[in-house]
Amino acid sequence: MPQLDSGGGGAGGGDDLGAPDELLAFQDEGEEQDDKIRDSAAGPERDLAELKSSLVNESEGAAGGAGIPGAGAGALGEAEVGAEALGREHAAQRLFPDKLPEPLEDGLKAPECTSGMYKETVYSAFNLLMHYPPPSGAGQHPQPQPPLHKANQPPHGVPQLSLYEHFNSPHPTPAPADISQKQVHRPLQTPDLSGFYSLTSGSMGQLPHTVSWPSPPLYPLSPSCGYRQHFPAPTAAPGAPYPRFTHPSLMLGSSVPGHPAAIPHPAIVPPSGKQELQSFDRNLKTQAESKAEKEAKKPTIKKPLNAFMLYMKEMRAKVIAECTLKESAAINQILGRRWHALSREEQAKYYELARKERQLHMQLYPGWSARDNYGKKKRRSREKHQESTTELLASPAEPAPTSPGLSTALSLPTPGPPQAPRSTLQSTQVQQQESQRQVA
């Protein structure tokens, strides 16, 4: 797995944030390794392309092979499994490769179930910039400061505009070359982003209109989803490629008829559910309790999405549409396969996107650390791991998980019996979906 090469760029090293940069260091080695993998896996490029195509197809059809011990690898050959395992190990090395031969690339783009999946994978820093508002010191950074049109993950039902949605919007926001020149007006913010958080805590819609949230990720959204709306562009500058929006503070609440509450920043979400909020509001508690509550109610700054997460966000809808699957677990299996089927270049785009996203995230939340969110979720893995370990010790002959190259899976014992049925079901569904599609 690519690791941050913090030494390379240094703390103040501008955009040198991580993995992708280091990936460059791996490039040569990785290419060689990857070539070996490719050769060993498929031989001629054409065969490789076919293999990849079949893998992609199989991904829908036999993705179950990954999740079901003993379910068979389906079209996923041992070579592929090995290649994936190696590839995972050298994921970084897959990046920034030399351009693949045209026939190979064509082959990679040919898979039946992936028709068109590459066509819309247009990336730019603009996309990730939609995720995060610019830092308070906008303009201090060389990076383009985006209008931040990432409609996003509203904690309470407001949909998040994914990259996929963005690019598939009937009004796709062009990646403006002049984006850096078009600073969205926003009030000055103190470098201390804490105010940021407190102002965006749990009840965004109830906040006063003094919230100084950076430009909201609001822009014409796809009408395909009922809850999306086309916002007027009240402050659209002449010739602006996309509408400008009033400051979110003006949109908070429902002061604007027909407008939902402003969409909070994607990386900041209320930490707790409705129940907690209600109970908090309902009860007068001791100071200690209240303090603890407030602590717990601090909005959570989410981790920046990694390359694969970005890829999933973009491709999920497509996979769902193509395969008519809805279960995320199954979808993710397919996406995992497709991810491996991507060319280096395609993956590199996402790695680069993720790198920029981390960079932006770091700028926006200088003091933030993934540590902050540690332990906030159920530590099911640990518990499960312990249970599974016990089970594994009890039955060491249990087949190892076939999930390709999944480090966690490899490190984890065989999924316990309670998990197997569900996994089987999902895989079966995936297979059925694939079968139906092939018949069709």
Place this chain on the structure above:
DNA sequence: CCCCCTTTGAAGCAA
């Protein structure tokens, strides 16, 4: 209502 599943990658943490 809340957790699980499932994926990969980044980062934290313990040894």
Place this chain on the structure above:
DNA sequence: TTGCTTCAAAGGGGG
């Protein structure tokens, strides 16, 4: 330094 763990998204399924 290494290896393991947790979290990030997503949404149906199950308890």
